[in-house]
Amino acid sequence: MMAGRHEQxxxxxxxxxxxxxxxxxxxxxxxxxxxxxxxxxxxYTVGLLHDIGYxxxxxxxxxxxxxxxxxxxxxxxxxxxFSIRHHGENPYDLEKQYGKLPDTLILMLEADMxxxxxxxxxxxxxxxxxxxxxxxxxxxxxxxxxxxVDYVKEQWKERDIERTITNFSRERE
Numbered sequence: 518m519m520a521g522r523h524e525q526x527x528x529x530x531x532x533x534x535x536x537x538x539x540x541x542x543x544x545x546x547x548x549x550x551x552x553x554x555x556x557x558x559x560x561y562t563v564g565l566l567h568d569i570g571y572x573x574x575x576x577x578x579x580x581x582x583x584x585x586x587x588x589x590x591x592x593x594x595x596x597x598x599f600s601i602r603h604h605g606e607n608p609y610d611l612e613k614q615y616g617k618l619p620d621t622l623i624l625m626l627e628a629d630m631x632x633x634x635x636x637x638x639x640x641x642x643x644x645x646x647x648x649x650x651x652x653x654x655x656x657x658x659x660x661x662x663x664x665x666v667d668y669v670k671e672q673w674k675e676r677d678i679e680r681t682i683t684n685f686s687r688e689r690e
Contacts, residue, residue, distance in 0.1 A: 537636030545628040
């Protein structure tokens with residue numbers, strides 16, 4: 518019975534677009550890992566897993582993803598699990614609650630806000646526009662992602678991180 522539920526959820530929620538997005542985020546994270554002094558192969562894997570919680574649907578996918586990692590043996594204290602659990606939240610609120618955020622989460626936020634649903638690199642402005650079109654400029658979703666983009670840009674300045682991305686075949690302007 519449980520397998521059937523997940524098979525159906527998979528068909529509904531991790532479709533070709535979501536997979537393309539997850540792969541695009543993974544490629545982006547691998548490419549940018551060095552700027553954050555992170556392991557490129559680990560960051561690729563994190564990018565692939567960042568939306569794994571969509572197996573149970575969109576709402577709460579971050580929690581579901583972290584719960585999956587918990588069942589695999591990664592604790593909530595692990596920065597990968599923490600990053601997946603909290604990547605849909607406002608980073609300013611997270612920083613107030615937890616202090617300095619892990620580099621894995623900052624890179625994940627950067628990547629997630631740079632890759633659109635079909636896996637193409639579109640940059641922050643296009644991604645913000647797409648989210649506004651879907652949810653509205655007045656929505657919590659748009660306000661949160663706008664804060665994510667601002668937060669990531671602040672982190673670049675604080676950490677003296679350059680935003681130079683090599684173009685590759687899946688990039689689209």
